[in-house]
Amino acid sequence: MADHGEPTELHGLISRQIHLPESDPGHKRFATLFSDTPLHLEYGGELRGTIVAYETWGELKADKSNAILVLHALTGDSHAVGNAGPGHPTPGWWDGQIGPGMAIDTNRYYVVCPNVLGGCQGTTGPSSIDSSSMLPFGSRFPKITIRDQARLEIELSRYLGIERWQAVIGGSMGGMRALEHAVLEPDSTERLIVLATTASASAEQIALCSIQIEAIELDSNFHGGDYYSVGDGQGPTAGMMIARKLAMLSYRSDLEFGDRFGRTLVKGKEPLDPRAFEVESYLHYHGEKLNRRFDPNTYIALSRAMNSHDLGRDRGGVDRALGQIKARTFVAGIESDRLYPLYQQKEIASSIRATESFVGIESSYGHDGFLIEESAVATFINKALA
Amino acid sequence: MADHGEPTELHGLISRQIHLPESDPGHKRFATLFSDTPLHLEYGGELRGTIVAYETWGELKADKSNAILVLHALTGDSHAVGNAGPGHPTPGWWDGQIGPGMAIDTNRYYVVCPNVLGGCQGTTGPSSIDSSSMLPFGSRFPKITIRDQARLEIELSRYLGIERWQAVIGGSMGGMRALEHAVLEPDSTERLIVLATTASASAEQIALCSIQIEAIELDSNFHGGDYYSVGDGQGPTAGMMIARKLAMLSYRSDLEFGDRFGRTLVKGKEPLDPRAFEVESYLHYHGEKLNRRFDPNTYIALSRAMNSHDLGRDRGGVDRALGQIKARTFVAGIESDRLYPLYQQKEIASSIRATESFVGIESSYGHDGFLIEESAVATFINKALA
Incomplete structure (x- = not known):
């Protein structure tokens, strides 16, 4: 401060x-x-x-x-x-x-x-x-x-x-x-x-938060939540990426994604390449953006709090x-x-x-x-x- | 054979x-x-x-x-x-x-x-x-x-x-x-x-498959797909678990999960405990079940194939x-x-x-x-x- x-x-x-x-x-x-x-x-x-x-x-x-x-x-x-x-x-x-x-x-x-x-x-x-x-x-x-x-x-x-x-x-x-x-x-x-x-919070909302928490915890850079001073200190950014992508899907709609992205490919990519589609690229961009500003432990603590909400x-x-x-x-x-x-x-x-x-x-x-x-x-x- | x-x-x-x-x-x-x-x-x-x-x-x-x-x-x-x-x-x-x-x-x-x-x-x-x-x-x-x-x-x-x-x-x-x-x-x-x-496959379907693939690949037991003869050979079961849970959510409906599980807690658990809710326990059970019978590389190959579908x-x-x-x-x-x-x-x-x-x-x-x-x-x- x-x-x-x-x-x-x-x-x-x-x-x-x-x-x-x-x-x-x-x-x-x-x-x-x-x-x-x-x-x-x-x-x-x-x-x-x-x-x-x-x-x-x-x-x-x-x-x-x-x-x-x-x-x-x-x-x-x-x-x-x-x-x-x-x-x-x-x-x-x-x-x-x-x-x-x-x-x-x-x-x-x-x-x-x-x-x-x-x-x-x-x-x-x-x-x-x-x-x-x-x-x-x-x-x-x-x-x-x-x-x-x-x-x-x-x-x-x-x-x-x-x-x-x-x-x-x-x-x-x-x-x-x-x-x-x-x-x-x-x-x-x-x-x-x-x-x-x-x-x-409904069963479905609980499940969605729970899967996101699990993805962050799966990241080998999570270190049980004590990643702040371990290694490069970057923390579980790959797990956060998955959590954020899933969350983004749940925040938007099939209709919007269909209209905005459809099956458009990233330039130079073929359909079987990793992150071949524009929609994947968009979600990845948002994952990276959140990683720059948000602490994964906070993401977990707030997700758990939402699951507790009754x-x-x-x-x-x-x-x-x-x-x-x-x-x-x-x-x-x-x-x-x-x-x-x-x-x-x-x-x-x-x-x-x-x-x-x-x-x-x-x-x-x-x-x-x-x-x-x-x-x-x-x-x-x-x-x-x- | x-x-x-x-x-x-x-x-x-x-x-x-x-x-x-x-x-x-x-x-x-x-x-x-x-x-x-x-x-x-x-x-x-x-x-x-x-x-x-x-x-x-x-x-x-x-x-x-x-x-x-x-x-x-x-x-x-x-x-x-x-x-x-x-x-x-x-x-x-x-x-x-x-x-x-x-x-x-x-x-x-x-x-x-x-x-x-x-x-x-x-x-x-x-x-x-x-x-x-x-x-x-x-x-x-x-x-x-x-x-x-x-x-x-x-x-x-x-x-x-x-x-x-x-x-x-x-x-x-x-x-x-x-x-x-x-x-x-x-x-x-x-x-x-x-x-x-x-x-x-729509943008949304692509995104859902893509997130599941990413979860499997994030698992430190994935070894770039060559996990069959590495370590205990169990492969990326934790990543598969996440993929399966997410898939199960997409296969079912909010209404069904609400009716079946609501906010029912697993016996002896409090809301902030890990896997506290019945719905989480149910998804975990299905994840374990799939892990016993399904190869993660197959899961990835078929998910990619579905994303290619046009x-x-x-x-x-x-x-x-x-x-x-x-x-x-x-x-x-x-x-x-x-x-x-x-x-x-x-x-x-x-x-x-x-x-x-x-x-x-x-x-x-x-x-x-x-x-x-x-x-x-x-x-x-x-x-x-x-």
Whole structure:
């Protein structure tokens, strides 16, 4: 966190603020160290000295009544908006939704986006230094659930002094945390806005994550998760490649791949050559891209957390858990989503008392539609925040 | 092939016949060695001394007019019907369709089912001994296409003296070969009956096969394909496990997995434990089962062959290739098939002149419905053979 500026002590916590270029007004980056608040984890163990990296856009009103919490998906991070730059290797993952005059209007709202617990873009995760050993956690990183992640995000709300979020918004894994948030803190969530997500991971979703984890662990550079200081330290990039390719397939649709690539061959290749087809080349490109910015242990920890996701655990089942949500709820799904099929969003919408809208967004992109279909998603969010 | 009985020389070919128990009347097993017919392969190279293992049921009429060719899918073999036993570790893969009085009635028809080129159950494949080195082919096995496979099956027709098949029948990869057969030999195919297949592999199908190949090759026991005599000789079983699990997911449906397994935990496990969920345990069981009977190099060779599948290659496109088929054609698909979606079968049915029926079979099983939905498939085949 050396580039995160000077620390400021506050209520036993340390907040560090980064100075961003003038060209990006209203955008701030923080890393908050929960130095004396141990996070007790759902399946045992605890984390101390947890850091939450988050970014904000807009200005918080004096009465703190205009805050919106935005929660990212598996490979996202706190950088929901803006260009790539030091500390955030990719442009904002929801650039089309957040900004002045946009669906999540930063002239009106103060938007907060934290990196998730277990992540690798600032918040404590398996690649963070374990203060007890001064080595990366690696295989010693404790097991975490979506509920643990939401609880840390609630700690962040407390630290920021935000007693009630105008909205908690998330898609995919972000939607899982938004749902947990709304159950854990029914009175602190005015609006719940979730997209392309589920109240509990299905058998198929579990299997898909499980296969991806297995591919990473099969890589001989995995070293049981302690690859950070072994050999060239590059880690299980070939296993990650397989995981990412499989994930990409599940995020998109047969129709899209057919239209974009069909059976087009890479120039100079014959059909029986390795990576002969454009579609293989495309997936490989995305695998390499993720390898440059994402820690495989984080990929595993977050995949396991998603598999653990069951809003109904220890709450008498999913329906009863959804029944505890008081927030005005807005649910959207992508009609061609085969990873988080529309029936899962229908289940959420129909079991929450204060559901105000359910929208199935037409798209040929599958699950990633919640990131790609900017205009339809903006319309949905606009109505929810109206 | 030591258990295949005494060889009988015939027209420069050697046919060996196995004596089966009395309890299985009308069933015979053969291995035919094409000792002086080099198989020239589509993308270069040739195979000599190719062996085709096949099984037959029923009696061939003197005029050879009652023969049906049945072609198996990826992990199938010549053992379409009957119990497991020496040389065929699994029961017949289409037990419900072939037999006396059944849809493919062995009282009327002489049914021939060969193991595919590149296979590992008797027909020459990567695990076969290369006579030039007296070692398994391994990495030196030449690249083969679906068209190469069909051409070897046509060699078998010639050897058997069958000038016209009453029907050529296949599902999935077997359907690809059936289509090739009907294009290569339009006058020797009275009926073409295909299920859950495609005229050309789509971008998505290519990607899925490609990821599976990559998982096998990532296994440190793969040794570039020459694992037969390295170490314990067990080969890349962990990579195969991943490939099989992914394939199983694509063969079935979200609905089925949800109904069968949901989020049920393996006894004594918690959600964050490895292989905690029943669905993971089920997939693992199937991975282990395939590892006991299937050669990883065969899995790769057949996956590559499927990716090469394009009925329209060097024929002016798929439509023109389908237009060359003269056989009376019967096409079926499974409505919940996400691996070979119904639109692919519709394309086949609509482009073949002599299509007589197209059936979408209702099923919650997805692609594997062509093996599981015995009654609906039998009705479809019955009508086709009426």
